[in-house]
Amino acid sequence: MPKKNQSYDNESISMLKGADRVRLRPAVIFGSDGIEGCEHSIFEILSNAIDEAREGYGKEITITRYSDCSVQVEDHGRGCPVDYNPKEKRYNWELVFCEMYAGGKYHNDENGSYEYSLGLNGLGLCATQYSSEYMDVEIHTGETKYTLHFEHGKNVGGLHSEPSTAKSGTKIRWKPDLQVFTDIQVPAEYYMDTLQRQAIVNDGLKFVFRSQNGNSFDTQEFLYENGISDHVREEAGEDALTTAQFWQAERKVRDRADKPEYKVKINVALAFSNKKHLIEYYHNSSWLEHGGAPDKAARNAFVYQIDSYLKQNSKYNKNESRITFADVEDCLILVISSFSNRTSYENQTKKAITNKGIQEAMTEMLRHQLEIYFIENPMEADKIAAQVLINKRSREDAEKTRLNLKKKLTSNMDITSRVAKFVDCRSKDNTKREIFIVEGDSALGACKQARDPDFQAIMPIRGKILNCLKADYDRIFKSDIITDLIKVLGCGVQVKSKANKDLSSFDIENLRWNKIILCTDADVDGFQIRTLLLTMLYRLTPELIQQGKVFIAESPLYEIRSKDEIYFAYDEVEKERFMKQLNGQKFTIQRSKGLGENEPDMMNLTTMNPATRRLIQVMPSDAAATGDVFDLLLGDNLNGRKAYIAEHGREYVDELDVS
Template sequence: MAAPTPRSTELDPTYNARHLLVLEGLEAVRKRPGMYIGSTDSRGLMHCLWEIIDNAVDEALAGHGDRIDVVLHKDGSVEVKDRARGIPVDIEPKTKLSGVEVVFTKLHAGGKFGGGSYNASGGLHGVGASVVNALSARLDVEVDRGGTVWTTSFRRGVAGEFDGEGAVAGFTPAKGLRKAGRARKGVTGTRIRYWADRQIFTRDAAFNYDELVTRARQTSFLVPGLELVIRDERGDEVTEESFKHDGGISEFCEFLATDQKVTEVIRLTGTGNFTETVPMLDDAGHMTPTDVERDLEVDIAVRWGDGYETEVRSFVNIVATPKGGTHVAGFERALSKSFTNALDGTRLLKSGEEIIKDDVLEGLTSVVTVRLAEPQFDGQTKEVLGTPAASRIVAKVVQKELEAFLTSTKREHKAQARAVLEKVVAASRTRVAARQHRELQRRKTALESSALPAKLADCRS
């Protein structure tokens, strides 16, 4: 029997235009989903849900809507309902599509690019809803607007109509919105239900109820007056929880703290502005670098306790930034400087002693929030704020407000300020003593391990 011919492992030496692949519209999302949602496991599945929820929260931030419902259905789908203005249903002039179709089928399209609809928002890249649509086997939208209920559906990003329930129902492509009935007078809002595409997501990817509840609670603190209702219908028994907090980040700070308080919650608030150069379309359709004036609002809650752990939560327009960014860098820099300046006028710190950031962070619980239009994030997952000016503005606000508290002569502030200054000085001395102890142990270990002559053995101690 003749030996099999070995397969050639050589690459095609030619390289020309026919080797190039052009991905149109939402094809790029399905081809490389990790670029948009980070991964295709449970983490990516939850990220898609955050995108839809954050759009509803942005409406509440803009003053529209006071309730958001999230329902995890038995069939694996998830539904998000709000009572806001409703996605626009009129025709967008450039694409000749309805506002709903633009939002769900066009990347980098939406109302958060400086059009005046949102002063501050969690979504800014204009890819959230369209990415979720592209990665869904089925997505249904209902919009109450202008006294009419408008509806449409999508299959993997393509608009059309299903002939039954669920993601496996028959589908006919079709453009445009359909009238589904009349909305009650004065009622507006949006309902989105989608089935994640199992061709994209891993088999074990699932919505995490506990993570969803934690995020809902967090958001209710960040947007006072907004009610978020989470309902899980997947198990034998239906589970439902509701969150609404009018106390804002002060209440959030108290919720996060686990130790006995040394100070009450202190609010550090202020604003700043900066100039940012951004490319903008001119009348001829060309991108021109343009200087734009931006406002940045700073609102921070801090509280010191008698514990040793540090808890710092940071947010930009209600979007959590777990890996920090320029706003957190400015906050931490100002903390050290404020305490150093405040201690200069006291006798608490002896000559030669100094405090560092870790001394101030010990026992600190804080919630750092900033609001600005079109923030710069590192990537679509928005875990790190990159806007350079945020560091300077946050540091300035924190230093001014915190120093005023630490040096206040008001009775209600003076005792707390003294207590936290003493705590920070004590932390500094403990740190120095611990370092000296380690150095002594290191030297002792080095001597004991060295080979000394017998007549010098007694000199080791």
């Protein structure tokens, strides 16, 4: 209960000031107080350097990742303005580094400092400074060198200057503050991905990434002389369906009739392929992970124009439904990079734009260019139309198959009437129920008599099941053995394929068993069947392994009988131990029989009875290693399998079933 003496009145309202606006609420500015927010704070500094280079000042930007998590960005631009600003009656360095919403990018006219910029909001440099443990700034103008030092969002020592003839540019080194962010260990992969994307959309601008490794630095460079055109050609490869296209346009647009007019520049590179697909959107160099306006424009234009072409050329079958964007994007490699001097981002992290004017201009431009392209390149237009129709019809066929399979796997019929030879148990308590997956009808008979019918059920399998690593999902689910097993388990399947995602109806709460026990003979055939069953579970229901629900019933290799006792040895070591223990006594030893040949009481003792049986739990910690072995021995890596057999085959010679 809240304290009764607390009041909420005119003195209860407070305002965050200065650095606290970022340090106490970093997620408001950077989208997160975790590693993503820290990454975005780094991008804000990088974006200023990119804006300078795009205006023609500098052709190279170097970003350094130090082992102590500090970062340095160095450009060769004009140098950040720091001198006294008579208009604002303050020094520019104070405005840029210590004031939110201050910068050189607020001009709405065409005479502003930057025509198109990443940092339109004026938050980045100041916000990153505020969120730093320290920040050191070195600025060269060609005549003067300026230095600044900040600690925890506050300037220390003011502005220092000295004469210098070094080339102009700005170098900023800072360390994100762990008092602000929960994690500052930004991986090298983030820098490399970001710099590659920036190189793609900034033609001819070289990015140098240096990552400290001990006392040296690993260096990587990113440069695309022709920007998005080079990127699309690189992705499409030599065997694309069509040649790569590059289109460019500039428009003056409005987001609403009563809103001011602004400029937008649109660059589009694309190709069609039946092997690869890729769609990327950028605005003012920022990667639009969630798209927004460009994505809506592309969906509209490509579907409209390709659908029109299919209709005009009678490519559709009678009464056939029209294409969707899913059919187009499966064979489309598209990169759109747009720029505008007025941008409406979905939020400060700039992952989507919402400008209506940009969307309308882009839609019109794409429709027009696609129409001209199809007219001027009829052979390529035919290839595109044919591939999109193939994608559409394959999608529709797969959809029918998925719906039929989903119905088959999730039928509400009584399970005993729809799975042949399945023997259920009496208990309805899923925390006690066990299912034994056994090999063949003979084992079914023995296990059925040996089980405890209150909580133990039996599911026989007929022969060797399909290798689920080498088969596609459609083939897997045509196997009655596998679909019967999935029905009996009750929890559905985990399907990773995008094309079959509708089948992924897995819910461990619907699992009907506490233990899933694989019970096969202790011979070569039994081991193979067990491996194939584990492969099926690994491919279709890996969560069951992760949750420790899968077990192997360990069958004894030998029965050792003395006058008074029967001993079961599960390996050679145990056999030797029992024989030494019986030294001086008469005993007989024989290889243990297969499951179907055991007497029910023997079966109960060795396999079914929780008090005397041995179960091996399939541990989740082994799942990755097991997966690698499955992939090697049962997957498509034929050369790897040959190499493994050549190296290790001699270790298994004694176990070969050859005469």
